[in-house]
Amino acid sequence: MKKIVNTVAVVDYGMGNLRSVAQAVLHAAADSGVNVIITAEPAQVRAASRVVLPGQGAMPDCMRELRASGLLEPVLEAAASKPLFGVCVGMQMLLDHSAEGPAGVGTPGLGVIGGEVVRFDLAGRTQADGSRYKVPQMGWNQVFATQPRHALWSGVPDGSWFYFVHSFYARPSDARHTAGEADYGGRFTAAVARDNIFATQFHPEKSAAQGLALYRNFLHWNP
Amino acid sequence: MLAKRIIPCLDVTGGRVVKGVNFVELRDAGDPVEIAARYNDQGADELTFLDITATSDDRDLILPIIEAVASQVFIPLTVGGGVRTVEDVRRLLNAGADKTSFNSAAIANPQVIRDASARYGSQCIVVAIDAKRRFGADLLDRGEGWDVYSHGGRKNTGLDAVAWARQMAEFGAGEILLTSMDRDGTKAGFDLELTRAVSDAVDVPVIASGGVGTLDDLADGIQQGHADAVLAASIFHYGEYTVAQAKARMAERGITVRI
Numbered sequence: 001m002k003k004i005v006n007t008v009a010v011v012d013y014g015m016g017n018l019r020s021v022a023q024a025v026l027h028a029a030a031d032s033g034v035n036v037i038i039t040a041e042p043a044q045v046r047a048a049s050r051v052v053l054p055g056q057g058a059m060p061d062c063m064r065e066l067r068a069s070g071l072l073e074p075v076l077e078a079a080a081s082k083p084l085f086g087v088c089v090g091m092q093m094l095l096d097h098s099a100e101g102p103a104g105v106g107t108p109g110l111g112v113i114g115g116e117v118v119r120f121d122l123a124g125r126t127q128a129d130g131s132r133y134k135v136p137q138m139g140w141n142q143v144f145a146t147q148p149r150h151a152l153w154s155g156v157p158d159g160s161w162f163y164f165v166h167s168f169y170a171r172p173s174d175a176r177h178t179a180g181e182a183d184y185g186g187r188f189t190a191a192v193a194r195d196n197i198f199a200t201q202f203h204p205e206k207s208a209a210q211g212l213a214l215y216r217n218f219l220h221w222n223p
Numbered sequence: 224m225l226a227k228r229i230i231p232c233l234d235v236t237g238g239r240v241v242k243g244v245n246f247v248e249l250r251d252a253g254d255p256v257e258i259a260a261r262y263n264d265q266g267a268d269e270l271t272f273l274d275i276t277a278t279s280d281d282r283d284l285i286l287p288i289i290e291a292v293a294s295q296v297f298i299p300l301t302v303g304g305g306v307r308t309v310e311d312v313r314r315l316l317n318a319g320a321d322k323t324s325f326n327s328a329a330i331a332n333p334q335v336i337r338d339a340s341a342r343y344g345s346q347c348i349v350v351a352i353d354a355k356r357r358f359g360a361d362l363l364d365r366g367e368g369w370d371v372y373s374h375g376g377r378k379n380t381g382l383d384a385v386a387w388a389r390q391m392a393e394f395g396a397g398e399i400l401l402t403s404m405d406r407d408g409t410k411a412g413f414d415l416e417l418t419r420a421v422s423d424a425v426d427v428p429v430i431a432s433g434g435v436g437t438l439d440d441l442a443d444g445i446q447q448g449h450a451d452a453v454l455a456a457s458i459f460h461y462g463e464y465t466v467a468q469a470k471a472r473m474a475e476r477g478i479t480v481r482i
Contacts, residue, residue: 023294057344134428140226140481161481165346206299
């Protein structure tokens with residue numbers, strides 16, 4: 001009997017700290033029989049049974065590099081056909097459009113999840129403890145699952161802390177595509193999901209045990 | 224709500240984590256992965272590795288340490304000390320660092336902050352500022368305030384610390400690591416006036432450093448200094464306090480922390 005190999009491809013399109021995502025996925029996959037590859041090869045992304053799309057830095061640069069690397073098409077195919085996990089700008093790129101980029105123009109995204117990516121507008125506002133809101137939001141914030149609770153939150157208690165570093169956040173046009181929320185000057189979407197797609201604004205790879213739990217759930221997720 | 228962060232700082236030289244008393248009598252402090260894992264277990268929000276190697280020849284020895292820690296400990300890692308170029312940033316990020324901290328190199332060539340943040344994003348570019356209260360002729364000439372020192376605190380640049388922090392944030396620094404040279408090593412607490420002046424002047428997060436002797440000093444840095452994070456070395460290294468105790472004290476003082 002032919003064994004079906006569960007392979008997860010971490011997409012390497014030359015942006016940001018891909019290594020830490022790969023390290024955490026590898027760690028989460030240890031002893032699970034899941035094969036983790038880090039690849040810049042479109043064919044390998046197509047052949048993988050699931051895909052992780054990291055992203056760090058500015059959205060215009062990430063979109064440009066994704067296109068230039070020839071990986072945009074295989075990522076779109078993955079979004080239409082198999083479990084896909086987007087991280088940070090890898091999440092933001094899934095939306096229709098981001099305000100990040102040339103003033104008044106922004107940057108078009110992949111349009112896989114309807115909605116916009118907008119900037120935190122918190123200038124001059126203070127938090128409950130009297131301290132000023134800073135942008136980027138940098139640090140640990142609590143994430144609460146929206147209802148119905150997504151399968152990837154399994155074993156992750158509501159209000160768990162995750163590590164965020166970002167100035168922009170997603171605003172899905174369909175509220176059902178928000179899978180988790182956090183509060184920074186008001187509730188904002190910390191995770192999006194639709195069908196076979198799950199993506200987080202925070203960095204599971206930098207969020208200690210709860211982050212690894214999320215990746216572990218993804219490796220065995222069958223949407 | 225966003226938690227205020229506690230960041231233990233580890234000194235690295237010759238490829239090992241060391242601890243010393245006032246920069247002398249450096250002793251091997253143990254395996255970097257074990258130390259990092261211990262702080263992680265205690266609830267540290269990030270770790271900062273400071274390369275205190277005096278010569279550039281040995282500088283690359285920090286890379287295997289970062290690689291080893293990054294493969295086992297999944298919280299943000301910052302590396303500072305001897306970071307000079309965009310290429311240094313690339314190598315450290317590739318080794319598994321999440322942020323890199325510039326100090327003297329940013330003073331010698333501020334453009335490097337623009338270049339590095341444009342290439343890798345502000346989120347991974349920290350500017351460390353060593354500040355000292357003006358005294359003597361400088362105080363008489365320019366009034367009260369703090370000057371920025373470079374080269375490990377040996378050289379007064381004549382730059383005003385608050386203005387410099389503002390400029391670095393404009394240039395793309397995603398975070399300011401602010402050390403009071405007057406307080407560093409004294410255990411008398413942060414220079415709260417300095418911390419507040421810088422923190423209120425910039426829109427990016429500020430990490431307070433230098434002078435922590437008690438757990439209440441950490442809380443003061445947040446509440447009175449308006450810092451977004453607090454960094455400490457000796458109180459954690461010598462086992463006086465654990466990170467968990469520090470967080471418990473901060474929580475008692477009404478500060479949001481990740482526990």
